[in-house]
Amino acid sequence: MSITDNITRLKSEMDTVNVTLVAVSKTKPVEDLQIAYDAGQRIFGENQVQELMEKYDQLPKDIEWHLIGHLQTNKVKYIAPFIAMIQSVDSLKLLQEINKHALKHNRVIDCLLEVYIADEDTKFGLGFDEVIELLRSEEFAALKNIRIRGLMGIATNTASEKQVKEEFYELDSFFDGLSQAYFKHDDHFDTLSMGMSSDYKIAIEQGSTMVRLGSTIFGERVIKHWKNN
Numbered sequence: 001m002s003i004t005d006n007i008t009r010l011k012s013e014m015d016t017v018n019v020t021l022v023a024v025s026k027t028k029p030v031e032d033l034q035i036a037y038d039a040g041q042r043i044f045g046e047n048q049v050q051e052l053m054e055k056y057d058q059l060p061k062d063i064e065w066h067l068i069g070h071l072q073t074n075k076v077k078y079i080a081p082f083i084a085m086i087q088s089v090d091s092l093k094l095l096q097e098i099n100k101h102a103l104k105h106n107r108v109i110d111c112l113l114e115v116y117i118a119d120e121d122t123k124f125g126l127g128f129d130e131v132i133e134l135l136r137s138e139e140f141a142a143l144k145n146i147r148i149r150g151l152m153g154i155a156t157n158t159a160s161e162k163q164v165k166e167e168f169y170e171l172d173s174f175f176d177g178l179s180q181a182y183f184k185h186d187d188h189f190d191t192l193s194m195g196m197s198s199d200y201k202i203a204i205e206q207g208s209t210m211v212r213l214g215s216t217i218f219g220e221r222v223i224k225h226w227k228n229n
């Protein structure tokens, strides 16, 4: 199936269940993103700042860019002027840095807290108790130029559907609990980003409102630096 067909099919599939589609375009050339754009896709996810910047420069300006990979504090300044959402916030320190640069550009930047749900120790993210500690802190209360829109999680890369389902179920329950406890009067805490190509159907069954799909749209990734592809 072509990129165009994939976008068309997935957009309508997501529309019927009211789920937002993020096209994960890491390692793919700008030509492929342009094809997805021409098929109507406007939200793209990248995991590296430099790659995101170079693509941002070359592509239409109405694209909403989401950062989905680990972000170092010293790189926040590059994306602060235009980034639509940072899905991979995994510390208060990073959130403070985002706030600082958002303020400089007179913006409020949408963020998701990345929660660690996988049974693997290579993944970034906050534990459930760390999320609560962050939300309760005075430092967090002082941040006016970031807006927490919800949570992001990556399930274990396993063939066990049962395990993936349980991890997503837990994240969804935690999300609901937080909405009640900390965001009751905030309509903007509305995003639960979970589900990738291998597990997005399970994620949607478990309450996902945003899926991040790469290979399902663009085909398998070659593990090389994107510019050498």
Ligand SMILES: *Cc1c(COP(=O)(O)O)cnc(C)c1O
Pocket (backbone or CB within 6 Å): 024, 026, 047, 068, 069, 154, 195, 196, 197, 198, 212, 213, 214, 215, 216
């Ligand atoms: C690469 C990536 C995806 C997309 O992965 P696919 O399996 O290609 O759909 C989603 N989320 C994050 C955080 C990623 O790094």
